[in-house]
Amino acid sequence: MEKAGGSSPEEQVTGILRRHGTDPSLLLPILQEVQKRFHRVPPRLEDAIAAHLSLPRSHVEGVVDFYHFLSHERRGEYDILLSNCIIDRFHGQQAIQQRLARELDTPPGRVRGDGRVSIGETSCTGLCDQGPAALVNGRAVPALDEHRVTQMVSLVESGVPLERWPEAMFRVDDNVCQPGPLLKSGLTPGEALNAALGGGPENLLQQLEQSGLRGRGGAGFPTGMKWRLCREAAGEHYLICNADEGEPGTFKDRELLRLHAHALFEGMTLGAWITGAEKGFLYLRGEYRFLREALERILDERRDCGLLGESICGVNGFRFDITIRMGAGAYICGEESALLESLEGNRPRPRNRPPYPITSGFRGKPTLVNNVETFVAAAFVALYGSSWLTSIGTDASPGSKLISISGDCARPGIYEFPFGTSVEEILEACGADSPMGVQVGGPSGSYITPQEFHRRLAFEDLSTGGSFMVFGRERDLLEIVENFTAFFAHESCGFCTPCRVGTAMQNRLLKRIRNGEETGAEALELLRQLRETMIGASHCGLGKSASNPVFDMLEKEPRVLSARATSRGRVR
Amino acid sequence: MNDQAFTIDDHPVPFRRGESIMEAALLAGIYIPHLCFHPLLEPHGSCRLCTVEVNGKPLPACTTPAAAGLEVTNDTEALNQQRRTLLQLLFAEGNHCCPSCEKSGHCELQAMGYWLKMLDSPFPYLFPRRALDASHPAVLLDRDRCIFCERCVRASRELDGKEVFALAGRGLNTRLIVNSPSGRLGDSDLEASDHAARICPTGALLVRGEGFRTPIGKRPFDGKSLSETCLQRAAALLKEGKESER
Numbered sequence: 001m002e003k004a005g006g007s008s009p010e011e012q013v014t015g016i017l018r019r020h021g022t023d024p025s026l027l028l029p030i031l032q033e034v035q036k037r038f039h040r041v042p043p044r045l046e047d048a049i050a051a052h053l054s055l056p057r058s059h060v061e062g063v064v065d066f067y068h069f070l071s072h073e074r075r076g077e078y079d080i081l082l083s084n085c086i087i088d089r090f091h092g093q094q095a096i097q098q099r100l101a102r103e104l105d106t107p108p109g110r111v112r113g114d115g116r117v118s119i120g121e122t123s124c125t126g127l128c129d130q131g132p133a134a135l136v137n138g139r140a141v142p143a144l145d146e147h148r149v150t151q152m153v154s155l156v157e158s159g160v161p162l163e164r165w166p167e168a169m170f171r172v173d174d175n176v177c178q179p180g181p182l183l184k185s186g187l188t189p190g191e192a193l194n195a196a197l198g199g200g201p202e203n204l205l206q207q208l209e210q211s212g213l214r215g216r217g218g219a220g221f222p223t224g225m226k227w228r229l230c231r232e233a234a235g236e237h238y239l240i241c242n243a244d245e246g247e248p249g250t251f252k253d254r255e256l257l258r259l260h261a262h263a264l265f266e267g268m269t270l271g272a273w274i275t276g277a278e279k280g281f282l283y284l285r286g287e288y289r290f291l292r293e294a295l296e297r298i299l300d301e302r303r304d305c306g307l308l309g310e311s312i313c314g315v316n317g318f319r320f321d322i323t324i325r326m327g328a329g330a331y332i333c334g335e336e337s338a339l340l341e342s343l344e345g346n347r348p349r350p351r352n353r354p355p356y357p358i359t360s361g362f363r364g365k366p367t368l369v370n371n372v373e374t375f376v377a378a379a380f381v382a383l384y385g386s387s388w389l390t391s392i393g394t395d396a397s398p399g400s401k402l403i404s405i406s407g408d409c410a411r412p413g414i415y416e417f418p419f420g421t422s423v424e425e426i427l428e429a430c431g432a433d434s435p436m437g438v439q440v441g442g443p444s445g446s447y448i449t450p451q452e453f454h455r456r457l458a459f460e461d462l463s464t465g466g467s468f469m470v471f472g473r474e475r476d477l478l479e480i481v482e483n484f485t486a487f488f489a490h491e492s493c494g495f496c497t498p499c500r501v502g503t504a505m506q507n508r509l510l511k512r513i514r515n516g517e518e519t520g521a522e523a524l525e526l527l528r529q530l531r532e533t534m535i536g537a538s539h540c541g542l543g544k545s546a547s548n549p550v551f552d553m554l555e556k557e558p559r560v561l562s563a564r565a566t567s568r569g570r571v572r
Numbered sequence: 573m574n575d576q577a578f579t580i581d582d583h584p585v586p587f588r589r590g591e592s593i594m595e596a597a598l599l600a601g602i603y604i605p606h607l608c609f610h611p612l613l614e615p616h617g618s619c620r621l622c623t624v625e626v627n628g629k630p631l632p633a634c635t636t637p638a639a640a641g642l643e644v645t646n647d648t649e650a651l652n653q654q655r656r657t658l659l660q661l662l663f664a665e666g667n668h669c670c671p672s673c674e675k676s677g678h679c680e681l682q683a684m685g686y687w688l689k690m691l692d693s694p695f696p697y698l699f700p701r702r703a704l705d706a707s708h709p710a711v712l713l714d715r716d717r718c719i720f721c722e723r724c725v726r727a728s729r730e731l732d733g734k735e736v737f738a739l740a741g742r743g744l745n746t747r748l749i750v751n752s753p754s755g756r757l758g759d760s761d762l763e764a765s766d767h768a769a770r771i772c773p774t775g776a777l778l779v780r781g782e783g784f785r786t787p788i789g790k791r792p793f794d795g796k797s798l799s800e801t802c803l804q805r806a807a808a809l810l811k812e813g814k815e816s817e818r
Contacts, residue, residue: 047753058738058751065740065747330742347739352617352635494720494739494746496618501661504744505695512696526694533657536630537620 012037013045017052024053025363027063027345031070032328036137039115040074053345066347066493068122068329069138069286076111076118078156081135082144085124085248086483087406087469093132096144097121103153117156123331123487124248125287128406128469129175129413137162140290141169170290174255178429180400180416181392182373183259185380190307192266192383193273197313201231201274204382211386212398216373217242217334218441218465220397223374230275230358233366237277239320240362240369241268242339244285246331247442248487249467252402252414253372257284257291260376261298265322267375269312270382271368272320280322281362283339286329295324331491335540336369338493349495350540373402373466393419397458401466405430408472417457424453432470436477437557442467443484444545447477447552477560481549482510488546499543502534506550513561520561524554578642580604580624587638594622594633597646598806603799604646605655605687607680607773608721609634611809613730619662619721621655621684652688659684660693665744667699667716668774674783675775677791681719682774683798698744705750707758710780711769718748718776728768736762748776 007015016033020026030049034041041064050057064070082088082097097119101108104117111118127133130142139162141148148169155165176183196204208224215221230237241264245253256264268280284292299322302308312318330348332338337351340362361367370378377399380388389399397419403426406412410431417426423438432438438448440457441464448455448462455462471480485507494500509527512518531547538544553560577584580593580602587596592615597604608619617635624633625645633644645651662681670682684690702715720739725748728736736757740749752759762769764779772778788794792801 056735056738056751057753058735058740058749061749061755062738062740066742489743492743494741494743497620497658497661497719500720500743500746501665504698505661505664508696508698529657529694533654533661536654537623537658539617539620 009038009042009045010048013048017049022053024055025343025345027053027055027060028067028328028342029325031060031064031067032326035070038074039077039079040071043072055345059346062347063345066330070328074111074115076106076116078117078162079135079137080117080119080152081122082119083123083125083127083131083133083135084121084483084486085128085131086480087128087249088124088131088133089479089483090407090475091128091131093144096132096149099146099149100152103149104156116159122287122329123246123491124250126245126251126254126285127172128249129251129404130173131406135287136165138286138289139170140172140287142172172254172290174258175413176255176259177405177411177413178415178417180418181388182377182380182400182402183414183416185263185384185388187263187266187379187383189262189266189302189305190313192263192379193269193307193313196270196273196382197315204270204274205231207381207386208378209386211381211389213374213377213381213389214397214459215370216377216401216465217371218463220459220463223370223378226358226370227271227274227368230366230368233359236365237272237275238362238365238367239268239272239275239277239280240336240339240343240357240367241280241282241375242334242336242369242371243288244283244327244334244339245372245465246285246287246327246334246491247444247465247467248484249404249406249439249442249469250465251404251406252466254288254291255414256372256376256402257288257295261295262302263376263379264372265298265302265308267370267377267379267382268322269307269320270378271370271375273312273318275366275368277368278319278321280320281343282322282324283333283343284324284326285333286327289326292324292326299324330493331487332493332540332542335542338540339369340367347493349493350542352539371465394456394458394460396460401457401464403457403464403468404466405468405470407470408432408435408475409470419456419458421457422454423448423457423462426457426468427453427470430470432472434473436471436473436475438471439467439469439480439549440464442469443487443549444541445548447549447556449556477553477557478510478514481553482507482514484549485510485546488542492542492546496537496539496543498534498537499539499546502530502538502543503546506530506547510550524561527551527554576640578638578640578644580644580646581648585638585644591638592634593624593626593636593638593642593644595810596638597633597644598803599810601803601807602646603803604633605652605684605798606634606802607684607719608723610723610727610771611806611813612767613723613726613771616722616726619658619719621658623654624651656688656690659688659690660695662719663690664693664695664697665700666718667702673717673775674778675717677786677788677794679775679793680773680798680802681717683793683801686793687798700744702747705757707756708760708762709758710764711757711762712778712780713748713750713757714776714778715748716776717774719774720746720748721773723771723773724748724768724777727771728762728766731767734761734766734768736760736766736768 213223338348342348615634622633705713
């Protein structure tokens with residue numbers, strides 16, 4: 001059934017393999033290309049792939065089986081995945097999905113008999129400000145409504161190739177609603193590099209340290225210290241930008257990657273200059289494939305003007321280049337050590353730490369890993385000096401933070417606020433009128449009730465990677481929490497017991513509570529027990545934070561649960 | 573010689589550089605519950621039963637290096653309760669039928685249940701459907717009992733110099749797969765004498781023809797507790813390992 005295109009599947013795979021070479025760390029890009037070609041990774045071709053990369057066949061199978069965007073079973077020629085993020089849900093994803101399923105005669109989770117189309121769900125695609133959204137063969141289609149569904153159905157039925165679908169269907173709005181110092185800053189390519197090169201590496205490190213810049217992923221590790229420690233580590237170095245923003249409700253990197261790509265690459269090149277890394281990766285989440293071409297063009301531009309490649313800015317021996325690698329539908333890859341495993345072609349299982357990437361990262365070598373916003377901010381610190389950051393924010397959290405606002409508000413989009421801004425002020429800015437609550441930091445973050453709206457955005461109070469979901473009073477908190485537990489169960493890598501089984505068990509219990517099959521008290525006790533064990537024993541942050549939404553609900557809105565407790569008792 | 577020490581539940585424990593908390597504890601005769609750890613294998617840290625508190629911070633004893641002056645808490649009701657929960661989750665996740673399992677009495681998972689005084693699982697049983705592989709003439713793979721500790725995966729790679737097993741899938745859909753063209757055990761190069769065939773802590777991998785060689789009642793965990801047996805075995809293997817390294 002595979003499209004022959006003149007040559008056999010085996011011959012086509014040989015072509016793909018020849019193009020990529022024999023480095024086993026290229027397994028994922030190879031599999032992505034195979035998936036695209038055949039709408040699956042045919043098991044019988046795994047032997048050839050394994051042999052070519054000198055890997056056990058089971059390794060290839062284990063990797064294919066891990067990622068949501070790779071599959072052994074054939075997906076439709078048009079593979080439609082709808083984002084099941086709670087925000088997309090509230091924007092009508094389920095009704096859209098039913099409509100698509102009905103009109104395309106394709107039950108969700110299945111491939112239509114003729115192989116033409118399949119429909120499924122996927123985790124947040126980073127388009128909650130313009131949802132509900134879908135990925136069609138990996139390409140983002142936002143703002144799905146009845147009209148767009150009708151359009152999609154007719155394009156699919158008449159077999160129009162995706163490349164010839166109307167451009168308007170793929171148009172992603174930037175939705176920058178409130179730019180601040182970072183979004184308003186700009187640089188001429190090379191400007192920050194030249195400024196830094198003039199002052200020397202020690203000067204840049206001091207600027208970064210004095211600026212108080214902390215990692216924008218949420219953990220807040222001091223950037224200057226990280227760069228210095230990584231520089232001091234012995235041996236060959238690597239550099240990675242983590243652009244795998246997968247926390248549901250987060251989409252600010254999407255716009256940084258479009259509006260500030262030069263600043264991002266400049267920040268990465270500065271990191272390379274400090275650490276001596278000659279090879280860098282931009283690990284871009286699969287959902288953002290639509291950004292890739294433009295990013296590749298900008299990389300080419302920078303190579304053309306001597307800002308990447310050999311003798312950067314005319315400095316002898318300053319050599320660095322950046323490769324874009326795509327994720328394939330796995331939230332866990334946002335965890336930096338899982339990302340490293342993914343880059344190496346392994347199953348992305350978080351590593352035991354220490355050692356940390358600054359001393360033992362990609363291929364066991366010292367590796368500087370920062371996220372998009374951090375590299376962009378670092379470039380501006382290099383250009384404008386530490387005061388660019390210290391002039392706003394709080395003492396412990398200098399500067400500003402990009403926030404992705406979605407949900408029940410008048411103006412969802414991307415906002416930049418100085419650290420120290422209160423939830424109340426943010427709600428006012430986005431036009432949210434007396435909401436029920438706000439989820440700050442995504443499912444792994446915190447649920448904030450109106451009593452806490454005075455709390456502030458800062459590492460010392462509400463630390464967040466940037467997700468800010470607003471929930472109006474008509475929303476069902478239990479539905480939200482169940483959705484979050486489903487997310488964690490779907491994204492758990494499965495390595496450690498507490499997370500693998502705990503996330504699934506949480507989700508099951510929440511479903512039963514929602515269906516009235518479980519009385520409050522018993523389920524509550526089990527959920528408490530699960531939480532303690534998941535926090536106390538999980539291998540990485542996913543398992544440790546996966547019970548946060550449940551706990552927040554139990555602690556802050558216990559009525560939600562008791563209201564569901566039925567007199568029916570416990571039904572098995 | 574041992575030049576340094578740390579404490580476990582206030583008992584001083586000597587250690588050599590490079591040893592984990594788990595290794596040092598076992599050599600000192602202190603039992604820390606574990607399933608995925610095995611003295612002959614690289615530490616893994618996936619079952620999390622060996623989670624202890626190291627200077628107040630929860631960490632797996634098997635992957636955490638011993639260091640002078642560490643204060644480790646191990647045998648407390650809170651940690652054992654957590655271990656009981658982990659065990660209950662493992663029992664609820666798979667399909668474990670101790671009374672009819674030929675591994676009964678040899679099974680570390682079952683023995684751990686007794687050791688931790690686990691009486692039942694309050695969690696809903698998930699009753700997964702997993703494929704049985706009876707294609708190998710000498711070894712049976714019953715995935716119902718797999719707990720994803722990867723002992724067989726590691727033993728095949730590290731001790732047998734093969735690569736017979738691997739994990740696939742993710743989350744609750746994690747599954748043990750076999751490295752052969754058909755994916756069946758019978759087509760792999762596994763032999764019954766391989767470490768990988770005999771290292772399973774549960775009844776997921778069973779060497780055929782041996783099931784009832786030792787009668788029920790006389791099996792390792794029938795008379796002695798898990799901790800006693802494990803300490804003896806582990807200490808012997810670890811010492812052996814250290815000897816051979818010299």
